Amino acid sequence: MTSHPVSPSVTPYDDMTPVTRAAYRARSAAAELAPLPRAAKDDALLAIADALEVRTQEIVAANAEDVARAREAGTAESIVDRLTLTPERVRAIAADVRHVAALPDPVGEVVRGSTLPNGIDLRQVRVPLGVVGIIYEARPNVTVDAAALCLKSGNAVLLRGSSSAYASNTALVRVVRDAVGGSGLPADSVQLVPGESRDSVRELMRARGLVDVLIPRGGASLIRTVVEESTVPVIETGTGNCHVYVDAETDIDMAVEILINSKAQRPSVCNAAETLLVHQDVAAAFLPRALDALADAGVTVHADERTLAHAGDTRATVVPATTEDWETEYLSYDIAAAVVDSLDAAVAHIRLWSSGHTEAIVTTSQAAARRFTRLVDSTTVAVNASTRFTDGSQFGFGAEIGISTQKLHARGPMGLPELTSTKYIVTGDGNIR
Amino acid sequence: MTSHPVSPSVTPYDDMTPVTRAAYRARSAAAELAPLPRAAKDDALLAIADALEVRTQEIVAANAEDVARAREAGTAESIVDRLTLTPERVRAIAADVRHVAALPDPVGEVVRGSTLPNGIDLRQVRVPLGVVGIIYEARPNVTVDAAALCLKSGNAVLLRGSSSAYASNTALVRVVRDAVGGSGLPADSVQLVPGESRDSVRELMRARGLVDVLIPRGGASLIRTVVEESTVPVIETGTGNCHVYVDAETDIDMAVEILINSKAQRPSVCNAAETLLVHQDVAAAFLPRALDALADAGVTVHADERTLAHAGDTRATVVPATTEDWETEYLSYDIAAAVVDSLDAAVAHIRLWSSGHTEAIVTTSQAAARRFTRLVDSTTVAVNASTRFTDGSQFGFGAEIGISTQKLHARGPMGLPELTSTKYIVTGDGNIR
Numbered sequence: 002m003t004s005h006p007v008s009p010s011v012t013p014y015d016d017m018t019p020v021t022r023a024a025y026r027a028r029s030a031a032a033e034l035a036p037l038p039r040a041a042k043d044d045a046l047l048a049i050a051d052a053l054e055v056r057t058q059e060i061v062a063a064n065a066e067d068v069a070r071a072r073e074a075g076t077a078e079s080i081v082d083r084l085t086l087t088p089e090r091v092r093a094i095a096a097d098v099r100h101v102a103a104l105p106d107p108v109g110e111v112v113r114g115s116t117l118p119n120g121i122d123l124r125q126v127r128v129p130l131g132v133v134g135i136i137y138e139a140r141p142n143v144t145v146d147a148a149a150l151c152l153k154s155g156n157a158v159l160l161r162g163s164s165s166a167y168a169s170n171t172a173l174v175r176v177v178r179d180a181v182g183g184s185g186l187p188a189d190s191v192q193l194v195p196g197e198s199r200d201s202v203r204e205l206m207r208a209r210g211l212v213d214v215l216i217p218r219g220g221a222s223l224i225r226t227v228v229e230e231s232t233v234p235v236i237e238t239g240t241g242n243c244h245v246y247v248d249a250e251t252d253i254d255m256a257v258e259i260l261i262n263s264k265a266q267r268p269s270v271c272n273a274a275e276t277l278l279v280h281q282d283v284a285a286a287f288l289p290r291a292l293d294a295l296a297d298a299g300v301t302v303h304a305d306e307r308t309l310a311h312a313g314d315t316r317a318t319v320v321p322a323t324t325e326d327w328e329t330e331y332l333s334y335d336i337a338a339a340v341v342d343s344l345d346a347a348v349a350h351i352r353l354w355s356s357g358h359t360e361a362i363v364t365t366s367q368a369a370a371r372r373f374t375r376l377v378d379s380t381t382v383a384v385n386a387s388t389r390f391t392d393g394s395q396f397g398f399g400a401e402i403g404i405s406t407q408k409l410h411a412r413g414p415m416g417l418p419e420l421t422s423t424k425y426i427v428t429g430d431g432n433i434r
Numbered sequence: 435m436t437s438h439p440v441s442p443s444v445t446p447y448d449d450m451t452p453v454t455r456a457a458y459r460a461r462s463a464a465a466e467l468a469p470l471p472r473a474a475k476d477d478a479l480l481a482i483a484d485a486l487e488v489r490t491q492e493i494v495a496a497n498a499e500d501v502a503r504a505r506e507a508g509t510a511e512s513i514v515d516r517l518t519l520t521p522e523r524v525r526a527i528a529a530d531v532r533h534v535a536a537l538p539d540p541v542g543e544v545v546r547g548s549t550l551p552n553g554i555d556l557r558q559v560r561v562p563l564g565v566v567g568i569i570y571e572a573r574p575n576v577t578v579d580a581a582a583l584c585l586k587s588g589n590a591v592l593l594r595g596s597s598s599a600y601a602s603n604t605a606l607v608r609v610v611r612d613a614v615g616g617s618g619l620p621a622d623s624v625q626l627v628p629g630e631s632r633d634s635v636r637e638l639m640r641a642r643g644l645v646d647v648l649i650p651r652g653g654a655s656l657i658r659t660v661v662e663e664s665t666v667p668v669i670e671t672g673t674g675n676c677h678v679y680v681d682a683e684t685d686i687d688m689a690v691e692i693l694i695n696s697k698a699q700r701p702s703v704c705n706a707a708e709t710l711l712v713h714q715d716v717a718a719a720f721l722p723r724a725l726d727a728l729a730d731a732g733v734t735v736h737a738d739e740r741t742l743a744h745a746g747d748t749r750a751t752v753v754p755a756t757t758e759d760w761e762t763e764y765l766s767y768d769i770a771a772a773v774v775d776s777l778d779a780a781v782a783h784i785r786l787w788s789s790g791h792t793e794a795i796v797t798t799s800q801a802a803a804r805r806f807t808r809l810v811d812s813t814t815v816a817v818n819a820s821t822r823f824t825d826g827s828q829f830g831f832g833a834e835i836g837i838s839t840q841k842l843h844a845r846g847p848m849g850l851p852e853l854t855s856t857k858y859i860v861t862g863d864g865n866i867r
Contacts, residue, residue: 032785036808117830121819128811130841209661213841228642229665234842255864262866352465374859375469378561386554386862395867396858397550408563408646408855409667410843422841425829426807429819431688433695434828 019195020204023159024211027132030187031157035129037186039106042153045184046102049149052180053095053173057088063172064141071165083140084166094145097400101149104399107417108155122428127421129155131213134194134205135402136161136227138219141169148177148191150402154420157187159212161194161205206231213422214410218403221330236411238403241271241358242330243388246347246373247291248364249282255385256287256363257294263361263388265298269332271404272359272391276327277302277338278347284311284340292317300334307340327354344369348376355379357406359391380406380413452628453637456592457644460565463620464590468562470619472539475586478617479535482582485613486528486606490521496605497574504598516573517599527578530833534582537832540850541588555861560854562588564646567627567638568835569594569660571652574602581610581624583835587853590620592645594627594638639664646855647843651836654763669844671836674704674791675763676821679780679806680724681797682715688818689720689796690727696794696821698731702765704837705792705824709760710735710771711780717744717773725750733767740773760787777802781809788812790839792824813839813846 017025034042053060064086071081107127114124133156135147144160151158162170174193182188194201205212209232216236217227228235245263247256263274279287288311295302296316303326304312304319312319326337327350341347344362351360361383362373370384381391391414393401398416405411411419450458467475486493497519504514540560547557566589568580577593584591595603607626615621627634638645642665649669650660661668678696680689696707712720721744728735729749736755737745745752759770760783774780784793794816795806803817814824824847826834831849838844844852 032809032811035811115830117828121823123829125846131811232662234667234840236842252864258864258866266867370861376465378465378468378564379857381858381860383860384862386860386865387867389867390554390860390862390865391858395550396556397548407667409669412855413558413858422845424812425814425824425846427814427816427819427823428803429817429823431685431691432819432823433691434699434820434822 018204020201021208021211023189023192023195024132024205024208026189027157027159027192028211030189031129031131031155033187034152034155034157034190035108035131037155039108041184041186042106042155043102045152045181045186046098046149048180048184049145049177050095050098050102052176052183053091053098053145056176057091060091060169060172060176061086061088064169066168067141067166076165084169086141086169090142094142097142097146098149101153101400104153104417106153107421110418112423119432120430121432124426124428125423126426127418128424130420130422132157132159132211133420134159134161134208134212134215134233136202136205136215136217136219136223138163138223141166141173143218144170144173144193145177146400147402148174150400150417150420152181152186152190154417156420157190157192159192159194159205161202202227203230206233209233216403234410236403236405236415237407238405239271240330240356240406241273241404242276242328242354242356243272243274243358244276244278244347244351244355244360245274245388246278246341246344246351246360246362247280247283247287248344248362248366248369248373249280250366250369251280251283251287251363252365253283253287253290257291259361259363259385259387260291261294261298264295264300264336265334266387266389268334270389271330272388273332274361274388275329275331275336276354277336278350279308279338279340280344280347281307281340281342284308288312288340289315292319295336298334300336303335303337305339308338330356344372345376348373351377351379358404359383359388361386361388380404451637453634454641454644456622456625456628457565457638457641459622460590460592460625461644463622464562464564464588466620467585467588467590467623468541468564470588472541474617474619475539475588476535478585478614478619479531479582481613481617482578482610483528483531483535485609486524486531486578489609490524493524493602493605493609494519494521497602499601500574500599509598517602519574519602523575527575530575530579531582534586534833537586537850539586540854543851545856552865553863554865557859557861558856559859560851561857563853563855565590565592565644566853567592567594567641567645567648567666569635569638569648569650569652569656571596571656574599574606576651577603577606577626578610579833580835581607583833583850583853585614585619585623587850589853590623590625592625592627592638594635635660636663639666642666649836667843669836669838669848670840671838672704673763673789673839674706674837675709675761675787675789676705676707676791677709677711677780677784677788677793678707678821679711679774679777679784679793679795680713680716680720681777681795681799681802681806682713683799683802684713684716684720684796685798686716686720686723690724692794692796692818692820693724694727694731697728697733697769698767699820699822701767703822704763705821706765707794707821708762708764708769709783709787710769711783712741712771712773713777713780714740714773714775717741721745721773722748725752728769731767733769736768736770738772741771763789777805778809781806784810784812791837792816792821794819794821813837
């Protein structure tokens with residue numbers, strides 16, 4: 002079933018591409034990591050954190066190369082900022098690694114267990130996935146974050162970062178590998194995928210049997226490519242066309258506050274709201290206040306006709322919405338807005354246009370809250386709370402490898418348990434059928 | 435992210451292929467099924483069981499067409515037998531449906547829940563996957579089994595059975611749909627994928643965004659095709675190159691009994707053993723007895739040289755093993771056999787050749803049992819028990835939609851919970867970040 006044999010001994014190792022060779026080394030490291038007790042993994046994580054602090058200068062110097070290259074290429078300052086590593090930011094990354102070390106180890110957790118009628122003891126226990134491939138853009142902190150989370154969950158990781166951060170990622174991975182190797186764990190537990198070209202991504206996507214899962218983190222086009230071209234199983238992350246629905250029965254102050262927080266607290270992230278839906282019965286009371294508040298937050302409103310009708314006496318910047326607005330993830334100070342006839346119409350709109358990330362309802366009605374949470378099929382449904390809470394740290398998972406928007410394996414914020422699989426252990430006294 | 439818009443209203447319904455149209459109808463049915471309480475689904479299941487019994491004659495008559503066609507085509511009698519439906523077999527299928535009705539409903543189960551530090555209540559609840567596509571071979575009982583399991587878990591199902599069972603499946607699905615519709619649930623919850631050609635399989639595999647998961651059940655080549663060509667997420671099932679390892683410290687009687695049961699109790703199924711590994715220290719004591727017992731069970735042994743050395747004075751039918759034998763899933767009265775230097779050598783052999791389904795160790799040593807279960811990475815590791823226990827009913831799941839051999843989403847026997855996803859419900863009092 003695998004397109005690659007599971008061991009180098011049956012395949013000409015020398016003929017392999019660098020990516021395939023890295024994947025084989027990762028598999029071998031994964032086999033060593035899987036049975037390790039928590040303490041061994043935590044020691045390696047703490048060694049990584051220490052090394053990041055001790056070798057900050059080396060990391061910042063490598064990063065300066067990437068930053069200079071980005072500036073030369075005329076990259077937008079906001080992206081240069083995301084790319085930049087300062088000594089303070091490296092310290093923060095080290096602190097995050099220590100935080101991961103402090104989290105419970107998911108491996109070995111007994112998920113279910115029972116004694117069967119024939120006396121057999123059955124246990125389902127968490128085990129590492131094996132080799133995890135992460136394909137991501139820009140931010141070099143993801144390099145260390147992903148390595149730490151994979152290591153803690155007993156997985157080997159193949160990191161394929163953006164070529165714009167290649168020098169930074171190379172330095173970071175060198176530091177991490179030295180620390181991992183120094184702790185007695187296989188250094189190949191953490192590898193940067195060799196090569197800066199698109200070919201290395203393509204090879205990673207075809208390494209079925211060597212790589213157990215690919216997690217793309219980045220823009221919609223990256224994620225679409227990986228989902229469509231990969232033969233390795235993929236966990237889709239990220240795209241968030243999130244909705245805030247203001248119900249007929251609502252607390253208007255609360256609705257305005259949740260709307261503004263959902264949209265404007267940090268518009269560039271996937272759990273920011275992109276569309277406002279307003280029940281027609283509350284439109285006249287709610288919309289003028291909401292439109293003013295959105296204007297004060299600097300948000301442009303892409304409004305349907307019924308919303309436009311309430312914009313006249315407000316400070317709002319409004320433009321007429323087109324069909325395209327309903328499906329757009331702006332990630333900016335823009336929001337689409339529509340008045341709907343009923344809660345069910347809001348649900349239908351969400352079902353049609355949402356990317357299935359997070360939808361919020363603001364209501365005082367218990368029946369409305371119940372109906373909305375039951376009918377809306379997204380990773381997260383929020384009642385009287387901001388869409389911005391869909392997040393691993395907010396949910397108390399301690400860390401997050403991404404937010405899955407698919408239904409298989411993991412849905413919503415993914416913490417350490419989502420980086421594991423399970424196996425069944427059947428123990429008998431010579432039982433046969 | 436979806437390659438299909440989520441509603442027919444935005445796409446020219448008339449231009450669709452029959453498969454795509456069926457998938458849209460399934461999506462719409464799935465939305466109706468998802469919020470239904472258990473009682474509504476159980477009523478429909480009981481109606482299906484009753485209808486199967488009332489309309490047995492119609493089903494058996496349709497099946498006779500398939501059987502006649504298979505005989506004309508010179509199909510092997512064992513396969514004709516698997517295809518054949520008698521009134522008694524239809525009654526057994528109806529009984530299975532009643533059994534599914536009696537199982538607990540996975541939908542709505544709270545998987546985890548807590549109150550966050552900010553006072554928000556967080557709950558993760560099970561929800562249906564949505565639309566499940568099943569691609570399967572030969573046996574028409576799978577048609578009803580799969581429909582019942584999907585309905586119980588709130589999913590709509592698209593069934594793509596073998597063309598050799600088309601008349602039987604058409605009759606069965608007609609009876610099931612009538613019963614579902616008669617119970618007030620959408621008849622389109624259960625659909626036979628139109629068309630007998632390969633094209634319909636291909637369309638199903640490309641229906642990303644409409645179909646939430648594809649589960650292929652059948653031979654290795656079917657599964658490989660689906661895994662490699664599908665853009666819809668796939669749960670890989672089935673291939674079982676299972677191993678029995680007899681440790682240095684062992685109970686020889688128990689080892690022989692487990693070996694014979696694992697291999698010969700039902701050789702055609704995926705949890706039957708295909709390779710025997712014997713620790714060198716026990717080879718002289720164990721192998722002669724094992725080879726005689728295998729001979730008595732009618733099993734041919736594909737033996738490595740060290741095993742052959744013990745075959746001289748036995749009744750065994752032995753042939754020398756080639757490399758190919760280590761990776762073969764015989765599904766017949768054949769077994770590969772090798773003597774290994776150590777437990778770790780057995781683990782290495784398994785890691786190299788196993789399909790990751792089920793491996794058993796027979797040992798009296800607690801340390802060996804612990805090391806083997808820790809190092810072997812398969813869906814199921816059995817200690818002093820037959821490999822044949824890897825099965826949904828044996829595990830007490832009440833039913834089984836297949837045995838997943840992948841690590842993502844579900845691993846091992848899949849019951850009703852494995853046919854669900856989850857969503858998070860966040861409830862606050864106006865909480866913002």
